[in-house]
Amino acid sequence: MDNFHCCPHYYNMGKALDKCFDCKYCYIKDFRHENMIYPDDTFLPVSVNMFYGDPMLQVDITVEILEGLEARGHKGKVVVMTKGDFSKMPDRKFNLDLWYIFSTFGIDHEMDGGSLKQFDENIKIAKERNLNCFIKFSPVLKGINDTSEAIDNVAKHKLPVSYMGMDTGKVPRAFERELKSKCKAHKTKNLLGVTKYEKP
Numbered sequence: 001m002d003n004f005h006c007c008p009h010y011y012n013m014g015k016a017l018d019k020c021f022d023c024k025y026c027y028i029k030d031f032r033h034e035n036m037i038y039p040d041d042t043f044l045p046v047s048v049n050m051f052y053g054d055p056m057l058q059v060d061i062t063v064e065i066l067e068g069l070e071a072r073g074h075k076g077k078v079v080v081m082t083k084g085d086f087s088k089m090p091d092r093k094f095n096l097d098l099w100y101i102f103s104t105f106g107i108d109h110e111m112d113g114g115s116l117k118q119f120d121e122n123i124k125i126a127k128e129r130n131l132n133c134f135i136k137f138s139p140v141l142k143g144i145n146d147t148s149e150a151i152d153n154v155a156k157h158k159l160p161v162s163y164m165g166m167d168t169g170k171v172p173r174a175f176e177r178e179l180k181s182k183c184k185a186h187k188t189k190n191l192l193g194v195t196k197y198e199k200p
């Protein structure tokens, strides 16, 4: 059952590296999981390297897992979430229901290991490659990145957005209202809403 610790909605496959982006808010830093067991159920949603060891920091392992799922005829959704350098990902299609998730803090901040520049660049690449993708805006922290500036930085991409706060996943009401209205103004087709994750 270890596979479900980091993200209860997915069967998490991957390797934990010693270092990821070193985000100050990360609550899974001490989690180590080396198992690479493919799920028997080909309809299970699977996440690839979605914890401490960004998929782009270990892109060879990421591709290996995707190829393994492909070879097993996996039918369920497969997600690869990154704040790393997406240009490292080979420009090729996988015979999978594959979604890329671009994770962001919405602003450049000392608590976060990613950068807005990288986030913008990643989305540009994904759009050029015509890939299925959406944005994960998290964690939203009151008084830090629940601001109009952060919301604008996310909403401008016109992609579906999921978002969450810490622990309970809840976000400030005013934040949610503004994000929804700005996504609507940008004619974003689908706002995914709060994703509730739990601490391992």
Ligand code: SF4
Pocket (backbone or CB within 6 Å): 020, 021, 022, 023, 025, 026, 027, 028, 029, 050, 051, 052, 053, 054, 083, 113
């Ligand atoms: S990139 Fe993700 S897993 Fe890595 S330290 Fe930051 S929040 Fe944790």
